[in-house]
Amino acid sequence: MRAQYNPISPLESNSFKAEYQVREKFDTPWHYHSEFELTLILSSNGVRYVGNHFEDFCEHDLVLLGPNLPHCWTTIGPQSVPARAIVIQWKEDFLGKDWINCKEFQIFKHLFKLSQEGVRFDEPVALKLKEKFIKLVDLQPLNKLTSLLEILQELSFSTHFQTLCDPDFKYKLNHMDNERLRTVFQFVDRHFSKKVTLKELSEMVYMTEESFSRFFSKVMNKPFFFFLNEYRINMACNLLLETDRPVSDICYEVGYESFPFFYRQFKKFKNCTPQKFRKQYLTFKSS
CATH class of the missing domain: 1.10.10.60 (Homeodomain-like)
Structure with a gap:
């Protein structure tokens, strides 16, 4: 499967992109981009590919992906409802150069390092954060940013997760x-x-x-x-x-x-x- 490069273009006035997606099914090809991505599946089931790893996904699938990590969610079989997800994407420097080295944000460092392999959080974590995800999409810009940081803080403290692809997986193909x-x-x-x-x-x-x-x-x-x-x-x-x-x-x-x-x-x-x-x-x- 060819991993297509999909550049993400948030609005110039925004530091990151958050959107509620509704489709008949998830069928975006295997792709990658230079942004971090945090996805919460609200409905649909099928197979999720991340790097050299794949497994089933269903409602409340919560996954954090690092930059340039190939991935896709593929709906399989008949579905009784549309495929729905909340997808948040941000660049490494979305809060400025070297923001991650500021004392206030040190807690995110380990989480972002793990994201290079892809991180799937257990369903109880997704359920706990589901309402915050849903509300975030419609918040005013400053509140939206604050909400994202709160979500990342919760994920940084969580121990209920699994990394996905092999640590030595490197995607450098012609x-x-x-x-x-x-x-x-x-x-x-x-x-x-x-x-x-x-x-x-x-x-x-x-x-x-x-x-x-x-x-x-x-x-x-x-x-x-x-x-x-x-x-x-x-x-x-x-x-x-x-x-x-x-x-x-x-x-x-x-x-x-x-x-x-x-x-x-x-x-x-x-x-x-x-x-x-x-x-x-x-x-x-x-x-």
């Missing part, structure tokens, strides 16, 4: 490599439930199988088939939680031809069996 990744990611999104071969993929990106394998492993810090199995197990988890279909049906639905192999891959990525994964969710939901 145009051709960008196009290759874009092609591969889009292909997996559309065809993960079918048989996928290196021959087919390597021909699509005009590489030999060996060259493609080296390329993907180097850029994503994981072999292609590790990525593919990770993606398929992620899709299997969705079906386990959202349907009561037999595990064997789900196995074949997400592209596996062998149930024992699916079982091993599921335990590898989730540290439990598919049945236990579903049971744990149902127990949690009923409580």
